[in-house]
Amino acid sequence: MFKILIDTCVWLDLAKDYQQLAVLAALEELVQQGEIELVLPRTILDEFARNKDRVMEQSSRSISSTLKRVKEVVEKFGDPQQKSVVISQLNDVDHRLPILGEAAIEMVSRIERLFANTSVIEIFDTVKLRAAQRAIDKRAPFHRQRNGIDDAILIELYADLIEVDAVAGNQFAFISHNTHDFSHPNANKKLPHPDIRACFSATRSLYFTSLSEALQYIQPEQFEDLVIEHNWVEEPRRLTEIIEAIDEFTTKVWYNRHQVLREKIEEGIVEIVEKEIFPIKDHETRPIQRDIWEGALRSAGKVEERFGLDDLGPWDDFEWGMINGKLSALRWVLGEEWDMLDT
Structure with missing residues (x-):
């Protein structure tokens, strides 16, 4: 079995992008089939809860504000012969914005259902102390000028996980979009930072910067079939x-x-x-x-x-x-x- 720790930034990016529905659906199914087990630290659960409302609001608001500015520019400077056509197309997009907002709500709900069916790992003081020591030593993810302790807690908790859980056959994966804090600063971003390199190996413990790439590695054929199955999404009418x-x-x-x-x-x-x-x-x-x-x-x-x-x-x-x-x-x-x- 693969035990995977997915960083909060990955969950939030998943929630705001409805085009990632197929990836989320594939993850749900692989978890249900017992191919994957989620590792859910308390810090991720809390951070997702703090940010989910912002993600749902921004999923349509950012497009709406951009659309409004584009309409104003077209009205003011657009070609008179093409203006009506362009405005009509922009109105079509405007009409679909509420649907995009509701799509984000659905994504958040599905992620929260995954969380509800996953055991939450509480953060012990020993993990917090080691994370604090990383800050003192300025080791990744504290190698940059600005960072919070939550990222350091994640990597320390992950290190504990792979050390304690030595059951034969179990494999692990750490997945984060936060390449600035976790990836190699001077090489391929898909490689972990040298300060956390000891947590990873060629087969037993893997580092990923993409959830889809992680799932494809874990179950290549099944993941591809699941993505094809779930990738068909009805586009709302214009x-x-x-x-x-x-x-x-x-x-x-x-x-x-x-x-x-x-x-x-x-x-x-x-x-x-x-x-x-x-x-x-x-x-x-x-x-x-x-x-x-x-x-x-x-x-x-x-x-x-x-x-x-x-x-x-x-x-x-x-x-x-x-x-x-x-x-x-x-x-x-x-x-x-x-x-x-x-x-």
């Missing part, structure tokens, strides 16, 4: 697509109602009048003003030219229900109440 679909279904619903009214007129149930008189007693047989009806006929002709008669019904009850349901759902997405079918 705003312009939604608006175009709403327009199509609104028009078709209107046309169907127009045809019903036409039948009532032909059967003498509804009368064409020169001027409607209000109030109307019976809306089922409400007369229609001649100029309004003539305008409706012209509009119906344009609809027939646009879609063709074959795509305008007649529809059976199921098809008619689907059209109304689609219109209601699309309008709901953009803020209308359910069952809003006015035309």
Whole structure:
């Protein structure tokens, strides 16, 4: 079994990037299958809890502020002939920002479920003392001018782990994006700093700067299959697509109602009048003003030219229900109440 310690920065980067969903899903499955066991120090649990709200907020806010500035520049300096197209595309992105924020919430929730099913390792005073000694000696991760003791605690706890857990067959991995503090300063960043090099070996204890690379090393074939399985993510529809679909279904619903009214007129149930008189007693047989009806006929002709008669019904009850349901759902997405079918 591989026991892996994942630094807080890796968890936070995972939470803010929904494109890493496949990697997170693969990690979840490998943990569930018993191929991997997470090493979760108390410091990582606490640090993640302190920073998760910031990550969720920033995941969409940073894009939103950038988008706002871009819109202002396009409005002020953009090519008049291309401006409307560019603004439309930016509005599409703007429409998807709330979804990105919700995606970060989902990532955080999944990470916290992993944490909830993992035993938390408390930090003993002996570990803290050795971490403090690193600071006194200015050994990595204290070789830089500014650093906190949490990183030193992590490496000291990891050193204890690989020393105490000497069960045959167990392997270990330390994974961090913090290459400034843990990686070799003058060589390949995928190599550990000389001050912590003693914690690592060629096979039993490994150093990684990428979670995906670590998982691929641990279970190459299985990881690849899991990534392929989970890598398909539905992209949210663009705003312009939604608006175009709403327009199509609104028009078709209107046309169907127009045809019903036409039948009532032909059967003498509804009368064409020169001027409607209000109030109307019976809306089922409400007369229609001649100029309004003539305008409706012209509009119906344009609809027939646009879609063709074959795509305008007649529809059976199921098809008619689907059209109304689609219109209601699309309008709901953009803020209308359910069952809003006015035309």
